Amino acid sequence: MIKAIGFSYFLFVSLNTFSQPIDESAIDQIFDLELSNGRSYEMLYDLSVNVGQRLSGSPGAEAGVRWSYNAMKQFDFDSVWLQPVMVPHWVRGEKEIGRIISKRAGTLPVNICALGGSVGTGPSGISAPVIEVKNFEELKSLGIKNVQGKIVFFNRPFDPTKINTFDGYSGAVDQRGIGASEGAKYGAVAVIVRSMGSNLEDYPHTGGMRYAANSPKIPAMAISTRHAELLSKTLSDDKDLQFYLESHCETLADAPSFNVIGEIKGTEFPEEIIVVGGHLDSWDLGQGAHDDGTGCVQSIEVLRIFKAMSYKPKRTIRAVMFMNEENGLRGGIKYAELAAKNKEKHIVAIESDRGGFTPRGFTMTASDEVRQKIQSWKPLLEPYGLTDFSQEGGGADIGPLSRQGVPVLEFLPDSQRYFNYHHTAEDTIDKVDKRELELGSASMAALVYLIDKYGLK
Amino acid sequence: MIKAIGFSYFLFVSLNTFSQPIDESAIDQIFDLELSNGRSYEMLYDLSVNVGQRLSGSPGAEAGVRWSYNAMKQFDFDSVWLQPVMVPHWVRGEKEIGRIISKRAGTLPVNICALGGSVGTGPSGISAPVIEVKNFEELKSLGIKNVQGKIVFFNRPFDPTKINTFDGYSGAVDQRGIGASEGAKYGAVAVIVRSMGSNLEDYPHTGGMRYAANSPKIPAMAISTRHAELLSKTLSDDKDLQFYLESHCETLADAPSFNVIGEIKGTEFPEEIIVVGGHLDSWDLGQGAHDDGTGCVQSIEVLRIFKAMSYKPKRTIRAVMFMNEENGLRGGIKYAELAAKNKEKHIVAIESDRGGFTPRGFTMTASDEVRQKIQSWKPLLEPYGLTDFSQEGGGADIGPLSRQGVPVLEFLPDSQRYFNYHHTAEDTIDKVDKRELELGSASMAALVYLIDKYGLK
Numbered sequence: 065m066i067k068a069i070g071f072s073y074f075l076f077v078s079l080n081t082f083s084q085p086i087d088e089s090a091i092d093q094i095f096d097l098e099l100s101n102g103r104s105y106e107m108l109y110d111l112s113v114n115v116g117q118r119l120s121g122s123p124g125a126e127a128g129v130r131w132s133y134n135a136m137k138q139f140d141f142d143s144v145w146l147q148p149v150m151v152p153h154w155v156r157g158e159k160e161i162g163r164i165i166s167k168r169a170g171t172l173p174v175n176i177c178a179l180g181g182s183v184g185t186g187p188s189g190i191s192a193p194v195i196e197v198k199n200f201e202e203l204k205s206l207g208i209k210n211v212q213g214k215i216v217f218f219n220r221p222f223d224p225t226k227i228n229t230f231d232g233y234s235g236a237v238d239q240r241g242i243g244a245s246e247g248a249k250y251g252a253v254a255v256i257v258r259s260m261g262s263n264l265e266d267y268p269h270t271g272g273m274r275y276a277a278n279s280p281k282i283p284a285m286a287i288s289t290r291h292a293e294l295l296s297k298t299l300s301d302d303k304d305l306q307f308y309l310e311s312h313c314e315t316l317a318d319a320p321s322f323n324v325i326g327e328i329k330g331t332e333f334p335e336e337i338i339v340v341g342g343h344l345d346s347w348d349l350g351q352g353a354h355d356d357g358t359g360c361v362q363s364i365e366v367l368r369i370f371k372a373m374s375y376k377p378k379r380t381i382r383a384v385m386f387m388n389e390e391n392g393l394r395g396g397i398k399y400a401e402l403a404a405k406n407k408e409k410h411i412v413a414i415e416s417d418r419g420g421f422t423p424r425g426f427t428m429t430a431s432d433e434v435r436q437k438i439q440s441w442k443p444l445l446e447p448y449g450l451t452d453f454s455q456e457g458g459g460a461d462i463g464p465l466s467r468q469g470v471p472v473l474e475f476l477p478d479s480q481r482y483f484n485y486h487h488t489a490e491d492t493i494d495k496v497d498k499r500e501l502e503l504g505s506a507s508m509a510a511l512v513y514l515i516d517k518y519g520l521k
Numbered sequence: 522m523i524k525a526i527g528f529s530y531f532l533f534v535s536l537n538t539f540s541q542p543i544d545e546s547a548i549d550q551i552f553d554l555e556l557s558n559g560r561s562y563e564m565l566y567d568l569s570v571n572v573g574q575r576l577s578g579s580p581g582a583e584a585g586v587r588w589s590y591n592a593m594k595q596f597d598f599d600s601v602w603l604q605p606v607m608v609p610h611w612v613r614g615e616k617e618i619g620r621i622i623s624k625r626a627g628t629l630p631v632n633i634c635a636l637g638g639s640v641g642t643g644p645s646g647i648s649a650p651v652i653e654v655k656n657f658e659e660l661k662s663l664g665i666k667n668v669q670g671k672i673v674f675f676n677r678p679f680d681p682t683k684i685n686t687f688d689g690y691s692g693a694v695d696q697r698g699i700g701a702s703e704g705a706k707y708g709a710v711a712v713i714v715r716s717m718g719s720n721l722e723d724y725p726h727t728g729g730m731r732y733a734a735n736s737p738k739i740p741a742m743a744i745s746t747r748h749a750e751l752l753s754k755t756l757s758d759d760k761d762l763q764f765y766l767e768s769h770c771e772t773l774a775d776a777p778s779f780n781v782i783g784e785i786k787g788t789e790f791p792e793e794i795i796v797v798g799g800h801l802d803s804w805d806l807g808q809g810a811h812d813d814g815t816g817c818v819q820s821i822e823v824l825r826i827f828k829a830m831s832y833k834p835k836r837t838i839r840a841v842m843f844m845n846e847e848n849g850l851r852g853g854i855k856y857a858e859l860a861a862k863n864k865e866k867h868i869v870a871i872e873s874d875r876g877g878f879t880p881r882g883f884t885m886t887a888s889d890e891v892r893q894k895i896q897s898w899k900p901l902l903e904p905y906g907l908t909d910f911s912q913e914g915g916g917a918d919i920g921p922l923s924r925q926g927v928p929v930l931e932f933l934p935d936s937q938r939y940f941n942y943h944h945t946a947e948d949t950i951d952k953v954d955k956r957e958l959e960l961g962s963a964s965m966a967a968l969v970y971l972i973d974k975y976g977l978k
Contacts, residue, residue: 096682225553227905229956263955422879422935424906448684449881449935451908478879478906478935480956498720499686499937 082518087444091510093373095448098506103368105498107135107361108420112351112493119180119348120388121153121319128344129322132360132385136326139368141383143329146322149398151388153319154181156348157312161189162256162287166305169298174291175266177349178313179240179257179273180391182284189310190215190283192253196299200238200246212251215307217299218243219258219292222483229262229479230418233486236260237271244284245276254283254309258292262483266290269487270347272391283311323395324385328367330516332378338515339382339413340366340508343389343396343461350491354482358501359416359459360385362475365505366512377516379411386461389417393460400464410470412515415459416508419485420501421477425452426511430471434520438473441514450507452476471520475508539975544901547832548967552905554829555822555963562955564592564818565877569808569950576637576805577845578610578776585801586779589817589842593783596825598840600786603779606855608845610776611637613805614769618646619713619744623762626755631748632723634806635770636697636714636730637848639741646767647672647740649710653756657695657703669708672764674756675700676715676749679940686719686936687875690943693717694728701741702733711740711766715749719940723747726944727804729848740768780852781842785824789835793976795969796839796870797823800846800853800918807948811939815958816873816916817842819932822962823969834973836868843918846874850917857921867927869972872916873965876942877958878934882909883968887928891977895930898971907964909933928977932965 162176222232342359346352458472619633799816803809915929
C-alpha cells in the first residue's frame with residue numbers, strides 16, 4: 065500500500081511540473097528544426113577539418129577560439145566574448161619511436177605516442193628491459209630489485225564486460241594518470257601504458273598524466289592495444305628483450321588563451337544563468353571531433369535553435385566553450401572563479417563531453433529536489449530515446465561550478481564507440497554520424513527549454 | 522485510485538514472473554561471456570569478407586548456405602540441417618549507366634543501380650525526358666499527357682524529423698516498391714527513384730520492387746540521394762533535359778536454395794520450439810554485413826552462448842537462417858508451411874533484421890498476455906540498455922509464423938545509422954562495431970533464456 069501511495073503521489077507531482085501539450089509541441093519543434101535544418105554537422109565539419117586539433121597553447125587552439133567567437137557572432141547572439149585564461153603549453157615534438165628489440169623475435173616497431181604532460185627521452189632515446197605489470201600492487205610487490213633501471217609496462221586492459229565503456233575506462237585510467245610516478249618510486253626509467261581503448265586497434269591513445277610532487281620525471285608513453293598484446297607475448301618468450309623509446313615532447317611556459325562565451329539574455333530573470341558547454345581544446349593527434357568539438361557545436365546549437373524558433377528564454381542561456389579540459393582544466397576553474405567573484409547566479413550547468421552519439425539520457429549531480437524535478441520531465445523526453453536519468457555525474461569543466469553548489473548535468477549519449485576514437489588520430493569528422501550528432505543538440509535544447517521555463521526550484 | 526490499484530496489481534504480477542537474483546546472475550553471465558569471449562564479430566567478419574554478397578540464387582548465396590551449415594556444425598549443436606526452397610533468381614548484369622544530358626548543364630554522369638526485380642533497358646539503353654514527382658497523387662494529376670514517353674523521377678525524401686529512421690523509410694518506400702507500375706499506368710518508359718537513405722550520399726540503394734499484374738514492365742532504377750538533388754536542380758533549370766539509362770538486369774528461372782537450421786533440443790518440453798533467426802540472403806552490392814549477416818550470426822550466437830555456459834534449455838531452441846527475405850520471402854513462407862504441415866509447436870519466434878547496432882529493446886506482435894509477460898522482465902533487461910518494449914512488430918521472415926498465431930518479436934537496435942548502409946555497397950564489415958554487435962547477441966540470448974525458463978503462458 066505504501067508503494068501505491070507513492071505512485072499516486074508521483075503522478076500528482078509529475079502532472080504539476082509541466083504542461084503536457086504545450087511542452088510536447090515545443091520539444092517536437094526543437095527536434096524537427098534540428099533534424100531538418102540543423103547546423104550542428106556543418107559547424108563540426110568546419111571546426112574539425114578547417115581548424116583541426118586544438119591542444120592548449122597551440123596555434124590550433126587559437127584558431128579554435130577565433131572560430132567559436134565568429135560562429136556565435138554570426139548567429140547574432142546577444143553577447144559574445146572572450147574570457148582570458150593562462151593554460152599549460154605542452155608540445156609533442158616531431159618524432160616518436162617505439163621498438164621491441166628481441167634476440168628471439170627480432171626488431172619490431174610498435175605504435176606509441178607520448179602521454180600529455182610527459183617529459184621527453186632526450187635526443188638519444190632510452191633503451192631498457194621491460195617489466196610488465198597489471199596494477200600498482202603488483203608493481204609494489206616486485207619492488208626496487210625487479211624494477212630499477214627498467215621500463216614498466218602497464219598492461220591492464222579495459223574490462224570488456226562493463227556495459228558502459230566509461231566504467232571500463234575508469235577501471236584502467238589510473239595506469240595512465242599516475243603510472244609514471246608509481247614506476248619512478250621503484251627506479252623505473254620510463255613507463256609504457258596500454259592504450260585506453262575498448263578494442264584491439266593499431267593506434268595509440270594519448271591523454272593526460274601527472275607527476276607526483278618530488279617524484280623523478282620519467283617519460284610516459286601509450287602503446288596501441290594490439291601492440292600491447294604483441295609486447296606482452298614477446299616478453300613471455302623473451303624476458304630479456306630491450307625496448308627503445310624516443311620522444312621529444314616538452315612543457316613550455318604557460319600560454320595565454322580564452323574561454324569563449326556567447327549568451328542570450330533572459331527576458332524575465334536575466335540574472336539567472338543556464339550554462340551549456342563543451343571544451344574547445346582537444347588532444348593533438350586527431351581533429352577533436354567527438355572530443356569535444358561535439359560539445360562545442362551542440363552548445364552553440366542550443367542557442368541557435370532558440371533563435372531559429374523565436375523562443376525568448378526567461379533566463380539567460382549561455383554557451384561556454386571551455387579551454388584546457390584535457391590537460392589542466394584551467395578554463396573551467398577560471399570560469400567558476402569569475403562567476404563567484406562577479407556574484408553571478410548559475411541555476412544549472414550542462415556539459416556535453418561524451419561524444420556525438422545517439423542520446424540515452426542525462427547524468428546529474430544535484431540535490432534530490434532538482435533531480436526529482438528533472439526526472440519528472442522524463443515522459444516528455446523518452447520519445448526521443450532519452451530514458452536514462454539515473455546516473456550521477458556532470459562534466460569535468462563544470463566540476464568547479466558544482467563545487468560551488470550549482471546543479472550540474474552531463475549529456476549522456478550511447479557509450480559503445482567513444483573509446484574507439486578517444487584521444488587518437490581516429491577522432492575525426494568521418495566518425496561522427498550527422499543524425500546522431502543532431503539528436504544530441506536537440507536533446508540538450510529540449511532540456512534547457514524545460515529548465516528555462518520551469519526553473520529548478 | 523484506479524491507477525493506484527493498477528500499479529499494485531502490476532507489481533504483484535511482475536514479482537511473480539521471475540526470480541530476481543538467479544536471473545540477474547544468468548543474464549550477467551550471458552553478457553560477460555559475449556563481451557569477453559564472443560564469437561559474433563569473428564563470424565560476421567568471415568561471412569562478410571570471405572563469403573560476401575548473398576543474393577538469392579547466386580553463387581554467394583550458395584556459399585552462405587555452406588558457411589552457415591558449417592558454422593553450426595562446428596559448434597556442435599544437436600542438429601543442423603538444410604530445408605530446401607525454390608527462390609527467385611534475379612541478376613544485375615554487368616554495366617549500369619545513368620547520365621543527365623542537358624543543353625544548359627552538359628552531360629552529368631550519376632550514380633544509379635537497378636532495383637531488384639526490375640527488367641533491363643535492352644542493350645541500347647533508354648533516352649527520354651524526365652518528369653519529377655513527389656507522390657502518386659501528383660503523378661495521377663499530371664496524367665498521360667504529361668507522363669507518356671518520359672522517365673518518371675520519384676523524389677520524395679525520407680522525412681528527417683522522424684526519430685526512428687524506419688518511419689522515414691516507411692514514408693518513402695512505396696516509390697521504390699510500386700513506382701514502376703504506377704508510372705507505367707500513364708505511359709512512362711522507365712522510373713528513377715530517389716534512394717531510400719537518411720542522408721545525402723553518393724551511392725545508390727537497391728531494394729525490392731514488384732510489377733502489378735498486367736502492368737507493362739518498365740525499368741526501375743535507384744539514384745543516389747545526392748544525385749537526386751542534382752537531377753532535381755538540373756531539371757528546374759532545364760525541363761527538356763534527357764536522361765540516359767542503361768541496365769542489363771534480368772530475371773532467370775527460379776533456383777534451388779535452402780533455409781539453414783540448427784537446434785539445441787529441449788530437456789523438459791522438447792516439442793516447444795523457440796526460433797531465433799535472421800536472413801541469410803542479402804542484396805548484391807555490399808557484403809550484407811548489417812543486413813542481415815548480423816541477424817544470422819546473432820542467432821547462431823544465442824545457441825553457442827547457451828552451450829558455452831552449459832545451459833541446457835527446457836525448450837528446443839532453433840536458429841534459422843532464412844533464405845530470400847529481400848526479394849520473395851520464400852524461405853520464411855516455406856518454413857512456416859512446413860512447421861504447420863509437421864504440426865510443430867512454435868511458442869515464439871524472434872528475428873534480428875535491423876542491423877548490428879546498440880540495443881534499445883524488442884518490438885512484438887503478440888497477445889496482451891504474452892506482451893505483459895515479456896514487459897514484466899524489463900527490470901532484468903534495462904541495465905543492458907533494453908528499455909523499449911512498446912512497439913508493435915516482428916521480422917519479415919517470421920511474418921508467416923505470426924499469421925499462424927505464433928507470437929513474434931524483433932530485436933530493436935538503435936536505428937540512426939541503419940539507412941546509411943541499407944542495400945548499398947557500403948553495407949560492409951567495417952561499418953559494424955564489435956561491441957554493439959555483441960550486445961545485440963547477448964540481448965537476444967537473455968530474452969531467449971527468460972522465455973525458455975518461464976514460457977509465455
